[in-house]
Every structure is written in C-alpha cells, then in structure tokens.
Amino acid sequence: MDSKIFAALVAAISLCAPAAAQEAFATAVVDYLPGPGVLPTFADPATALHGPRGCGISCGALDVVTLGVGGQLTLGFDVVIQDGPGADLIVYENPFQADEAVPPGTFTEVVFVEVSSGGPFARFPSDYGGGAGPFSPYANFGWGAYDGLASAVPTLANVRTNTIDPLNPTVAGGTAFDLAHLANDPLVLAGRVNLKAITRVRLVDCVGGIDVDSNGDTIWDSGGSSGSADIDAVSVINYRGLVDSQQPTVDLHVDAQDRPLLSISDPDGLLDLDPNTLLISINLVPLSWIELLQLGVLTLESATPESVVLRVNGSLGHSYVLAASIEDLDGHFSTDQLMVK
Incomplete structure (x- = not known):
C-alpha cells in the first residue's frame, strides 16, 4: 500500500475512534x-x-x-x-x-x-x-x-x-x-x-x-x-457534562435546633424519583427508609409536589455520619453527607 494512502487511512481511523473515557477520579x-x-x-x-x-x-x-x-x-x-x-x-x-x-x-x-x-x-x-x-x-x-x-x-x-x-x-x-x-x-x-x-x-x-x-x-x-x-x-460526583438541570437534589442539613433534616427534591416532581434507589446510611450501615418511617425515626416535616423534607428524630448519644442518595427515573443521581455531632 502506498505510504501516503496508509497515513491517510490511519488519520481517518483516529478521527473516527471514540475518545478515551474520562475518569471521575x-x-x-x-x-x-x-x-x-x-x-x-x-x-x-x-x-x-x-x-x-x-x-x-x-x-x-x-x-x-x-x-x-x-x-x-x-x-x-x-x-x-x-x-x-x-x-x-x-x-x-x-x-x-x-x-x-x-x-x-x-x-x-x-x-x-x-x-x-x-x-x-x-x-x-x-x-x-x-x-x-x-x-x-x-x-x-x-x-x-x-x-x-x-x-x-x-x-x-x-x-x-x-x-x-x-x-x-x-x-x-x-x-x-x-x-x-x-x-x-x-x-x-x-x-x-x-x-x-x-x-x-x-x-x-x-x-x-x-x-x-x-x-x-x-x-x-x-x-x-x-x-x-x-x-x-x-x-x-458532579462534573461538567454530567450536571443536568433535571437532576434531583439530596440535601442533608440541620435546623435551628440542630436536628438533622433530609430534603429531597426534583424539578420534574417527586413522581419522577425512583423510590427503590433511595439509600440512607448511618456510619455506613444501610437503613431502610420505609422502616425508619414506620418506627418514627423519620417524620414528615413538609412537602410540595416537587420536594419533601424529612426530620431525623432521636439521638445516638455520640457523633455519627448520616448519608443519603437517590436517582430519578432517567438515572440522574444526587447524594449528600452530614456530620452529626
């Protein structure tokens, strides 16, 4: 094969090849x-x-x-x-x-x-x-x-x-x-x-x-x-090209009385969220949000069609790490973590 033709072929293949995947690390x-x-x-x-x-x-x-x-x-x-x-x-x-x-x-x-x-x-x-x-x-x-x-x-x-x-x-x-x-x-x-x-x-x-x-x-x-x-x-977790206006938001924070609150919202409404993907952990121990609601550990603070705020009740008597995450039906993801003293 003519060297010039071969070089052109290699260049064309290079242009068509997919870019290397970007690492999220x-x-x-x-x-x-x-x-x-x-x-x-x-x-x-x-x-x-x-x-x-x-x-x-x-x-x-x-x-x-x-x-x-x-x-x-x-x-x-x-x-x-x-x-x-x-x-x-x-x-x-x-x-x-x-x-x-x-x-x-x-x-x-x-x-x-x-x-x-x-x-x-x-x-x-x-x-x-x-x-x-x-x-x-x-x-x-x-x-x-x-x-x-x-x-x-x-x-x-x-x-x-x-x-x-x-x-x-x-x-x-x-x-x-x-x-x-x-x-x-x-x-x-x-x-x-x-x-x-x-x-x-x-x-x-x-x-x-x-x-x-x-x-x-x-x-x-x-x-x-x-x-x-x-x-x-x-x-x-969040980087250019991944962050989307349709992402849900998980926000963990404390209120004026230092009580932990879990806020979950979605611009397309709560029905756009996949409840099966809601994960909650304390000190990395996974917890069922359904059981937490049934036991009163989580109680409803407020709700709108686009958001819900849940209060975390009770005290462990020591500091701990609370974390939560969720996906919507399209796979958009959000997570947060809170140091509770």
Missing part, C-alpha cells in the same frame, strides 16, 4: 510537598490516582500516599468539577474503627481540603467537634467529629476488588464535600475561584493539637502533632 499529580515522617513505602503520590482501594470499616488501607506532618498533595482531573446538586466530590483517607470502640469512633488523621479553578485555592470551612485535648496517643474520634475536614469515615469502595459505587458516599465511605459550602469564600466572591470550573484539589495535613478550624478551635486527631494523614483517592 484524580488522574494527575500536580505537586507533592511531603512533610516529615513519610516512609518510603508510602511516598508515591501516584497511589492517590484512579479511585479508592479501601478495605473495610475496621481496616486502614495501605494503597495510600502519606502527606507527612503539615505536608500537602495537589491533584488534577480529566473532568472539570462543578457545583451541582448535593455533594460534589469525595476525599478518601484511610481511617479505621477499632471493633471494641464504644462509642463508635475511628483512628483518624485529618486533612484540610482546598479547591482551585487554576489560580488560588479556597479552603472548605471546617468545624471540629471532637472535644478539647490533649488526648492519649491513638485515641479514637467520633465519625461525625470533623465537619469540613477529610477523614473519620472509613473506605468500603475498592475499584479493584468490589463493585461498591465509589461515587456514592452513602455506601462507599470517605468524606463528601459540597462546593456550595464555599459560596461565601472571599476568593469565590471575588471571582478568583469558579465553583463551576474546579480543576485541582489540594489536600493539606492537619497537625493535631496545633492547627485550628474555621472557628479558631484547636483540632485534635489520633496522630497528634507527630502523625500525618494518608490519602487513598479523590472521587468526583
């Missing part, structure tokens, strides 16, 4: 600035790419990169992360729960989470609720003790070994973040961070007993000032 290491205390075994930042590799509630995954004390890791993506309905991304660290922990708590080393649309980084507001330290070494902290900080929630999803959806914190674990919580950040208000065009996520080790939350309160964790966080992965 971190796919690139932008920079890695480790702090002290990183073992060579856990010093490869590429370990944090291509999805979580968790191993269960009582198992701290080892497919991780260590940040080191005060260290940081910046990750890039195939997709452009966009503020959409409910939570937008999940950060997976590797906390684990001791089987004998009463009340339930995890060994957790905490991470500040920041996002950028190509310029400066905006940090998610944080609220520590684990009590005043100092604490004994390797102390466990409640699942819901860290609002706006990654960690405390173990990782169940593993893209290599199981079929748990790594984009749904209700079943997968990890800490979910909603870009809408940055709406009043000065960088967002100044137009320097675009919540509809996030391209980088930076994870910064929180030094226990030294760093403070957005309220100025000292943050304590299991590692203290000498331990540091380990990053498994970052998953993207």
Whole structure:
C-alpha cells in the first residue's frame, strides 16, 4: 500500500475512534510537598490516582500516599468539577474503627481540603467537634467529629476488588464535600475561584493539637502533632457534562435546633424519583427508609409536589455520619453527607 494512502487511512481511523473515557477520579499529580515522617513505602503520590482501594470499616488501607506532618498533595482531573446538586466530590483517607470502640469512633488523621479553578485555592470551612485535648496517643474520634475536614469515615469502595459505587458516599465511605459550602469564600466572591470550573484539589495535613478550624478551635486527631494523614483517592460526583438541570437534589442539613433534616427534591416532581434507589446510611450501615418511617425515626416535616423534607428524630448519644442518595427515573443521581455531632 502506498505510504501516503496508509497515513491517510490511519488519520481517518483516529478521527473516527471514540475518545478515551474520562475518569471521575484524580488522574494527575500536580505537586507533592511531603512533610516529615513519610516512609518510603508510602511516598508515591501516584497511589492517590484512579479511585479508592479501601478495605473495610475496621481496616486502614495501605494503597495510600502519606502527606507527612503539615505536608500537602495537589491533584488534577480529566473532568472539570462543578457545583451541582448535593455533594460534589469525595476525599478518601484511610481511617479505621477499632471493633471494641464504644462509642463508635475511628483512628483518624485529618486533612484540610482546598479547591482551585487554576489560580488560588479556597479552603472548605471546617468545624471540629471532637472535644478539647490533649488526648492519649491513638485515641479514637467520633465519625461525625470533623465537619469540613477529610477523614473519620472509613473506605468500603475498592475499584479493584468490589463493585461498591465509589461515587456514592452513602455506601462507599470517605468524606463528601459540597462546593456550595464555599459560596461565601472571599476568593469565590471575588471571582478568583469558579465553583463551576474546579480543576485541582489540594489536600493539606492537619497537625493535631496545633492547627485550628474555621472557628479558631484547636483540632485534635489520633496522630497528634507527630502523625500525618494518608490519602487513598479523590472521587468526583458532579462534573461538567454530567450536571443536568433535571437532576434531583439530596440535601442533608440541620435546623435551628440542630436536628438533622433530609430534603429531597426534583424539578420534574417527586413522581419522577425512583423510590427503590433511595439509600440512607448511618456510619455506613444501610437503613431502610420505609422502616425508619414506620418506627418514627423519620417524620414528615413538609412537602410540595416537587420536594419533601424529612426530620431525623432521636439521638445516638455520640457523633455519627448520616448519608443519603437517590436517582430519578432517567438515572440522574444526587447524594449528600452530614456530620452529626
């Protein structure tokens, strides 16, 4: 075959071939600035790419990169992360729960989470609720003790070994973040961070007993000032091309009395939702929403043809993580997660 004809044929095939699928995970290491205390075994930042590799509630995954004390890791993506309905991304660290922990708590080393649309980084507001330290070494902290900080929630999803959806914190674990919580950040208000065009996520080790939350309160964790966080992965729930005006919205929040509320809405009306896809979990334990209604744990707060608000009643006597998700009849998806102190 003539070489020119062959070259033209190859070019034509290339143009017709489908584009490679975009991953909904971190796919690139932008920079890695480790702090002290990183073992060579856990010093490869590429370990944090291509999805979580968790191993269960009582198992701290080892497919991780260590940040080191005060260290940081910046990750890039195939997709452009966009503020959409409910939570937008999940950060997976590797906390684990001791089987004998009463009340339930995890060994957790905490991470500040920041996002950028190509310029400066905006940090998610944080609220520590684990009590005043100092604490004994390797102390466990409640699942819901860290609002706006990654960690405390173990990782169940593993893209290599199981079929748990790594984009749904209700079943997968990890800490979910909603870009809408940055709406009043000065960088967002100044137009320097675009919540509809996030391209980088930076994870910064929180030094226990030294760093403070957005309220100025000292943050304590299991590692203290000498331990540091380990990053498994970052998953993207909402991104450009996926976010749709017809998506349902799951929103978990607290009312003026700090009672958890679950709000579910759909622009096409509640009848557009698939009730069989409504998932609710507490500390990653799946719960039947029908049974919760029958037991009075969930009660109706308000309803319209497009939305329903359910109140979560009762107290567990300790902090916990509440998560929920739903799909509509066309498969559009929304999820959210709430740290309940």
